[in-house]
Amino acid sequence: MKKEDVPQDPSALLGVTRDVCYVKDKDGKYTTDLSIGWDVKKQALDNAWDDIKERVAEAALKVKKGEISPVYYFMELKLMDVALLSSYTGFWKLTIRRHFKPAVFRALSEEKLAVYARVFEISSEELKHFKG
Amino acid sequence: MEPNYKHLQAAHCENGVATGLLRHHGMEFMTEPLMFGMGSGIFYIHIPFMMVNGGPAISYRSMPGLIFSRTCKALGVKVNRKKFSSEKEAVDYLNQQIRLGNPVGCQVGVYNLPYFPAEYRFHFNAHNIVVYGKENGNYLVSDPVMETVTTLTEDDMRKVRFAKGPLEPKGHVYYPENVKQVSQEQIRKAIAKGIRKTAFEMLYIPGPIAGVSGINYTARQIRKWRDKLGPRKAALYVGQIVRMQEEIGTGGGGFRFLYAAFLEQANGYIPNDELLRISDEFTKAGDMWRASAINMGRIFKGRLNEQKDFEESADMLDEIAAVEKQAYKDLRKLKLL
Numbered sequence: 001m002k003k004e005d006v007p008q009d010p011s012a013l014l015g016v017t018r019d020v021c022y023v024k025d026k027d028g029k030y031t032t033d034l035s036i037g038w039d040v041k042k043q044a045l046d047n048a049w050d051d052i053k054e055r056v057a058e059a060a061l062k063v064k065k066g067e068i069s070p071v072y073y074f075m076e077l078k079l080m081d082v083a084l085l086s087s088y089t090g091f092w093k094l095t096i097r098r099h100f101k102p103a104v105f106r107a108l109s110e111e112k113l114a115v116y117a118r119v120f121e122i123s124s125e126e127l128k129h130f131k132g
Numbered sequence: 133m134e135p136n137y138k139h140l141q142a143a144h145c146e147n148g149v150a151t152g153l154l155r156h157h158g159m160e161f162m163t164e165p166l167m168f169g170m171g172s173g174i175f176y177i178h179i180p181f182m183m184v185n186g187g188p189a190i191s192y193r194s195m196p197g198l199i200f201s202r203t204c205k206a207l208g209v210k211v212n213r214k215k216f217s218s219e220k221e222a223v224d225y226l227n228q229q230i231r232l233g234n235p236v237g238c239q240v241g242v243y244n245l246p247y248f249p250a251e252y253r254f255h256f257n258a259h260n261i262v263v264y265g266k267e268n269g270n271y272l273v274s275d276p277v278m279e280t281v282t283t284l285t286e287d288d289m290r291k292v293r294f295a296k297g298p299l300e301p302k303g304h305v306y307y308p309e310n311v312k313q314v315s316q317e318q319i320r321k322a323i324a325k326g327i328r329k330t331a332f333e334m335l336y337i338p339g340p341i342a343g344v345s346g347i348n349y350t351a352r353q354i355r356k357w358r359d360k361l362g363p364r365k366a367a368l369y370v371g372q373i374v375r376m377q378e379e380i381g382t383g384g385g386g387f388r389f390l391y392a393a394f395l396e397q398a399n400g401y402i403p404n405d406e407l408l409r410i411s412d413e414f415t416k417a418g419d420m421w422r423a424s425a426i427n428m429g430r431i432f433k434g435r436l437n438e439q440k441d442f443e444e445s446a447d448m449l450d451e452i453a454a455v456e457k458q459a460y461k462d463l464r465k466l467k468l469l
Contacts, residue, residue, distance in 0.1 A: 022390050044432060080255065
């Protein structure tokens with residue numbers, strides 16, 4: 001890539017940092033330059049986030065319909081999967097999948113709710129009363 | 133002790149931390165490209181059956197930690213690494229190093245890094261920063277992807293050092309020890325060794341998923357994605373390739389420009405026109421990776437795509453594989469020492 005071809009498309013980096021790019025200067029020697037972003041990258045990242053937002057919205061809808069518990073919703077919201085949630089909570093994956101069932105969730109002890117609440121960075125009340 | 137670490141912005145976090153730490157210990161000649169090349173940082177692997185953020189797991193570089201370890205070994209420097217099972221021990225150890233005035237590398241997860249752009253905060257645990265001091269209860273941090281130094285609270289530091297999931301940091305702290313001045317001869321040897329290792333790995337690692345053949349493997353997968361996953365998910369997968377290739381930390385073109393810069397600098401230590409010619413081949417490969425990203429961008433931009441778009445992207449990857457294969461073969465033939 002030549003120095004004059006370094007993309008400067010505003011992206012999520014704006015106001016935070018710039019990307020170091022290794023580029024050729026006009027004498028054909030390598031140097032570094034800073035880029036505020038590249039549309040192709042931005043689009044890829046935006047798409048990934050659109051997908052995440054859709055998944056979170058779907059999860060909220062399922063909670064609303066009473067098909068799944070708030071644990072599932074907050075797991076999606078925090079970009080986690082069952083394996084990661086299991087590492088953070090110390091609960092087994094199978095246990096967590098059981099907690100996805102609204103009936104099982106309603107019967108959860110305060111201790112277990114508190115563990116989820118801590119990991120999701122919310123209060124136990126917020127977790128309990130999330131309606132989708 | 134007064135903190136005196138000199139912040140170094142780099143394309144890639146591990147290179148940046150490793151280069152900064154060695155320079156701090158008096159190795160003034162060290163640059164990011166030299167670190168990357170001596171440590172045989174350039175690589176390619178497509179790990180099947182593994183998903184990263186719901187997409188394919190592809191890496192353009194060697195395993196986290198390897199670059200620093202290999203370069204230090206080649207230069208006769210010892211790397212002291214510590215991981216912890218107890219969070220308290222990890223905090224105490226870091227504080228102790230700071231009191232000694234010893235800047236250290238820390239492996240962290242980015243999900244809880246408050247100064248990172250929100251859109252980049254995924255559960256990715258192989259990020260590297262330098263911690264070089266503490267002021268008013270906050271840690272002084274030099275993060276190579278940032279333009280300037282930054283800080284982390286004690287609580288944030290604990291969270292990022294004990295992030296969970298794949299590549300868990302477990303409080304991982306590392307720093308070089310007994311750094312002595314190295315001779316030009318040692319530098320030349322380290323360069324030659326790094327190049328030989330890279331050429332070997334890219335050409336001869338058995339199996340279809342790693343090295344140059346891994347690029348062909350990805351191409352074969354891309355041809356199948358649309359039928360297998362449907363147009364929408366296939367487009368997301370392609371987007372993931374572009375993110376791995378161009379995101380913060382690669383210097384563009386999946387590290388290929390960085391490697392081209394290394395070969396150019398290598399020529400300064402071991403004058404050889406072939407190094408410059410092959411450097412140009414890597415620049416060409418980097419440009420081809422960028423062109424491939426633009427082409428893939430068309431797939432995920434409108435979400436309207438056809439099989440022929442995927443075939444085109446796959447063809448481009450096969451072409452890149454051919455260019456790189458020749459370049460590694462030429463590197464292997466070089467008589468450097």
